[in-house]
Amino acid sequence: MSSTDTRRTALDALHRSLGATMTDFAGWDMPLRYGSERDEHNAVRTRAGLFDLSHMGEITVTGPQAAALLDHALVGDIGGVKPGRARYTMICREDGGILDDLIVYRLAETEYMVVANASNAQVVLDALVERSAGFDAEVRDDRDAYALIAVQGPESPGILASLTAADLDGLKYYAGLPGTVAGVPALIARTGYTGEDGFELFVKPEHAVELWQALTKAGEGAGLVPCGLSCRDTLRLEAGMPLYGHELSTSLTPFDAGLGRVVKFEKEGDFVGREALTEAAARAGANPPRVLVGLVAEGRRVPRAGYAVVAGGTVIGEVTSGAPSPTLGKPIAMAYVDAAHSAPGTPGVGVDIRGTHEPYEVVALPFYKRQK
Amino acid sequence: MSNPQELRYSKEHEWLSAVEDGVATIGITEHAANALGDVVFVQLPDVGSAVTAGETCGELESTKSVSDLYAPVTGEVTETNEDVVNDPSLVNSAPFEGGWLFKVRVAEEPADLLSADEYTTFSAG
Numbered sequence: 393m394s395s396t397d398t399r400r401t402a403l404d405a406l407h408r409s410l411g412a413t414m415t416d417f418a419g420w421d422m423p424l425r426y427g428s429e430r431d432e433h434n435a436v437r438t439r440a441g442l443f444d445l446s447h448m449g450e451i452t453v454t455g456p457q458a459a460a461l462l463d464h465a466l467v468g469d470i471g472g473v474k475p476g477r478a479r480y481t482m483i484c485r486e487d488g489g490i491l492d493d494l495i496v497y498r499l500a501e502t503e504y505m506v507v508a509n510a511s512n513a514q515v516v517l518d519a520l521v522e523r524s525a526g527f528d529a530e531v532r533d534d535r536d537a538y539a540l541i542a543v544q545g546p547e548s549p550g551i552l553a554s555l556t557a558a559d560l561d562g563l564k565y566y567a568g569l570p571g572t573v574a575g576v577p578a579l580i581a582r583t584g585y586t587g588e589d590g591f592e593l594f595v596k597p598e599h600a601v602e603l604w605q606a607l608t609k610a611g612e613g614a615g616l617v618p619c620g621l622s623c624r625d626t627l628r629l630e631a632g633m634p635l636y637g638h639e640l641s642t643s644l645t646p647f648d649a650g651l652g653r654v655v656k657f658e659k660e661g662d663f664v665g666r667e668a669l670t671e672a673a674a675r676a677g678a679n680p681p682r683v684l685v686g687l688v689a690e691g692r693r694v695p696r697a698g699y700a701v702v703a704g705g706t707v708i709g710e711v712t713s714g715a716p717s718p719t720l721g722k723p724i725a726m727a728y729v730d731a732a733h734s735a736p737g738t739p740g741v742g743v744d745i746r747g748t749h750e751p752y753e754v755v756a757l758p759f760y761k762r763q764k
Numbered sequence: 765m766s767n768p769q770e771l772r773y774s775k776e777h778e779w780l781s782a783v784e785d786g787v788a789t790i791g792i793t794e795h796a797a798n799a800l801g802d803v804v805f806v807q808l809p810d811v812g813s814a815v816t817a818g819e820t821c822g823e824l825e826s827t828k829s830v831s832d833l834y835a836p837v838t839g840e841v842t843e844t845n846e847d848v849v850n851d852p853s854l855v856n857s858a859p860f861e862g863g864w865l866f867k868v869r870v871a872e873e874p875a876d877l878l879s880a881d882e883y884t885t886f887s888a889g
Binding site: 428622693694696716 | 827
């Protein structure tokens with residue numbers, strides 16, 4: 393993609409003034425890191441980090457049948473989400489293939505905000521519009537209506553509390569409420585993609601710089617640092633969270649990805665993909681093709697997406713994401729492997745790292761879970 | 765960032781010290797280290813092995829990627845930096861000093877090594 397059609401967030405000039413290394417991500421020019429990505433990662437695990445996630449795609453669904461539309465279009469029980477709460481869910485094709493994974497916030501009885509990955513936002517928008525036919529509901533493209541700033545890490549509740557009168561103690565994980573932060577109207581959500589406690593703040597783009605600066609100042613004493621997408625990737629990998637295009641794709645169903653729990657067959661009415669997903673559920677239970685596992689290196693060479701997983705000289709799977717784990721101090725990976733080799737502790741499993749079979753231990757996901 | 769004047773540079777972003785008693789020290793430039801991000805693993809050529817100018821002789825792994833290490837000259841490896849093997853972050857924190865990678869008894873130099881000023885122009889482009 394040429395620089396002329398690369399999109400920039402409302403915080404672009406600020407990132408450059410902070411000396412960020414920028415990268416193209418799904419058509420957006422985003423901060424990859426500001427300094428050391430390992431230091432940024434560790435700051436989120438132990439203190440707090442500040443992220444610009446304005447590339448994420450917001451889609452608003454309103455109307456008397458907003459819930460019915462989303463129950464039809466998505467695989468989760470969206471009508472069962474209470475106002476003020478959020479749900480991790482997926483949108484699938486008729487054949488069960490995953491179009492995207494989503495967070496859906498129920499803002500009010502008849503109003504939802506669907507947050508899609510930047511790379512899939514147009515696909516999700518198109519699918520929702522198409523699937524809205526016959527429903528008394530409106531699907532609105534709100535990608536340009538929001539900037540998204542996340543503050544993540546154990547110090548994030550204290551930092552945010554110093555800037556808002558909102559009841560953060562009453563705000564549970566996967567809940568969201570409208571409020572004011574540093575004088576700026578914001579949807580305050582207790583969600584994230586790091587494996588830590590934290591918040592995501594949806595604000596108007598014209599308020600993004602003001603909010604970022606207020607959070608930076610409020611977090612100074614607590615060790616908050618700006619964080620780029622590089623550490624976001626290692627944080628989510630340690631937390632065992634899938635990334636679309638790596639662990640999730642149109643050629644996999646939620647059951648293939650080990651995330652069948654997001655599919656709610658018991659909900660009322662038909663939904664797109666129900667028939668195919670019913671078959672996929674049976675297949676995954678009886679005869680799973682490949683299973684998503686964690687791999688931890690015994691050596692120091694790092695597995696990368698696309699590398700073959702091997703056992704006894706035979707290819708038994710493929711790495712979907714891999715990186716040096718700052719928390720474990722070793723390379724880690726997620727990989728789809730044949731079911732016979734998927735049990736934690738399965739001996740003789742390795743990764744083909746540019747021609748050399750390096751030994752890896754099969755482990756259960758996640759690699760890291762925070763102490764609550 | 766400034767590239768030390770007393771060093772020479774390859775287009776693969778290695779630096780080469782002045783040759784003393786036939787031996788030169790080799791590392792990667794600060795520009796290259798910054799582009800890689802945090803280096804987490806270095807694989808260096810074995811002491812005693814032969815390296816050839818412009819050919820790969822090791823690898824550097826960072827958070828996001830793996831990159832080949834190229835030999836800027838032809839010769840025999842006389843020493844490797846065990847400190848950098850044990851603590852690869854030296855490549856980021858001191859690329860021109862404590863983050864040096866290996867030493868070579870130089871048999872042959874390519875004609876296209878760059879001066880500091882030439883490399884600064886090259887790496888900015």
